[in-house]
Amino acid sequence: MxxxxxxxxxxxxxxxxxxxxxxxxxxxxxxxxxxxxxxxxxxxxxxxxxxxxxxxxxxxxxxxxxxxxxxxxxxxxxxxxxxxxxxxxxxxxxxxxxxxxxxxxxxxxxxxxxxxxxxxxxxxxxxxxxxxxVDLRWDGLPGYDERAAAIMPHAWKAGEQTLLLRRQLEAMADGGTVVIVAPANPFRCPPGPYERASLIAYYLKTKKPKSKVIILDAKDAFSKQRLFQNAWAALYPDHIEWVALSKGGKVNAVDAATKTLKTDFADHKADVANVIPPQRAxxxxxxxxxxxxxxxxxxxxxxxxxxxxxxxxxxxxxxxxxxxxxxxxxxxxxxxxxxxxxxxxxxxxxAPEPRLINTCYSLVAPDYGITVAGVYRPKDGVLADIEGAGGVSPIDAPRENRALEAQFAEGWFKTITGEVFG
Amino acid sequence: MTGMRLTAALAFALAMTAGAQAAEAPAGAASCSGCHAANSRVDTPVPPLAGRPAADIATAMAEYKSGARKGTIMDRIAKGFSDVETQAIAAWYAQQK
The missing domain is CATH 3.50.50.60 (FAD/NAD(P)-binding domain)
Incomplete structure (x- = not known):
């Protein structure tokens, strides 16, 4: 030094x-x-x-x-x-x-x-x-291109798209349906679509209680799934519906003009549609x-x-x-x-062999945080989980822990942005 | 591990790492500052690591790992490191300002 x-x-x-x-x-x-x-x-x-x-x-x-x-x-x-x-x-x-x-x-x-x-x-x-x-793949979901994103925002790159989705939620009448289209793996921020559904449900429950969120998913499993689903059952039983791949959740095409999301089984008409498309480097x-x-x-x-x-x-x-x-x-x-x-x-x-940590906080409500963590080492040419370490917040943790994790989430954001930009 | 044996092992490990104190962080140490702010002006409930006695950090990690200390997330992270790795990280953070 x-x-x-x-x-x-x-x-x-x-x-x-x-x-x-x-x-x-x-x-x-x-x-x-x-x-x-x-x-x-x-x-x-x-x-x-x-x-x-x-x-x-x-x-x-x-x-x-x-x-x-x-x-x-x-x-x-x-x-x-x-x-x-x-x-x-x-x-x-x-x-x-x-x-x-x-x-x-x-x-x-x-x-x-x-x-x-x-x-x-x-x-x-x-x-x-x-x-x-990442780039959003404008060729990844028929009907979803940059022009469609001005009507059905992805909000998967923060900025104007984030504000657009917020304005659409604010403008939606009570009793409306918000549809989130979640992509197959891999994509940026695996728990992100489910945190988003949670916080939109929180907004709807507070401000527009007759409305709901439907997640149309191209997957049958997702990050922190049991934690999210338990929290939804407790906090938002009437406000969130998750449709898995095997239940017809995969969206094959969208129509921006009518805000319609098309699966093999149904056409879902949304009042607000948030389409998170496939991605690549x-x-x-x-x-x-x-x-x-x-x-x-x-x-x-x-x-x-x-x-x-x-x-x-x-x-x-x-x-x-x-x-x-x-x-x-x-x-x-x-x-x-x-x-x-x-x-x-x-x-x-x-360069010496490294160890790396990941920690992902998600908020289900402003005072309800959950995490997934992992510790990694190089193995067989990739970064592999160190067995026995990591995993998600305990499924039966008391509500005080959820509140603590929500506070730590806020602290994490201040810390990491401070380290990078401060 | 008993408290006595832990302390003895720590003292030994710390003496070893203090002698070979390198500017470069030991494996795993770089990740910690994602949550444990290197800058003390950051307003967060997560305690800083820099400048804390190495024994405090290593003991906390050992207790998180064994389950003796309850955490929200550190119990899951501590299990990813051996005692030797943890002690090297603890010794390095003790040297930071």
Missing amino acids: KSHTSRRQFLKTASAAALLPLPAIAQSAGPKVVVVGGGFAGASAARFVKQADPKIAVTLIEANPTFTACPFSNGVIAGLRPLRAQQFNYEKLGDAGVTLAFQPATGVDAQAKTVTLSGGTKLAYDRLVMAPG AAIAQTAGVADRSGWCPVDPVTFESKLVPNIHVIGDAAIMGAMPKSAFSANAQAKVCAAAVADLLAGKT
């Missing part, structure tokens, strides 16, 4: 450097790390690579100067918190010595080891960390050649280096992480391991 004084001096120098135009940075003497994507994975990686070795020139490429976090955005939909509580910027990352480029990355040349920005600038890298997140991952035919990115479970393209690491929702789910906690944990590995590799060292 550096002494306090030298660290402070470094920060001053680094802040000045962060203001220089990009070409000047590209010529600096230390190794160069470029990070694509400024979400929980990418912003964490940029920060921790710089912290691991201040001599490394780190550039973070992100299209949007304002980050809108998905975790807790179901609370925004239910009217429990404002969207601005979800929003963060990258100023502190800049202060920490990370160079910020607010442009989309449009190309990666793995041979020349450069990333091209939409403005035409090429950034050279020694190691590239890709954390581009974002387009830049496909462009860079790090995604396989599944649409996701296979990686080494020690360094998170791509199994397809050398010197490119992939972390967060875009990557195939074995047993580790696509969550913000996972993304941040992977980023810290990846950052240390990248610094080790650039210093000619071997």
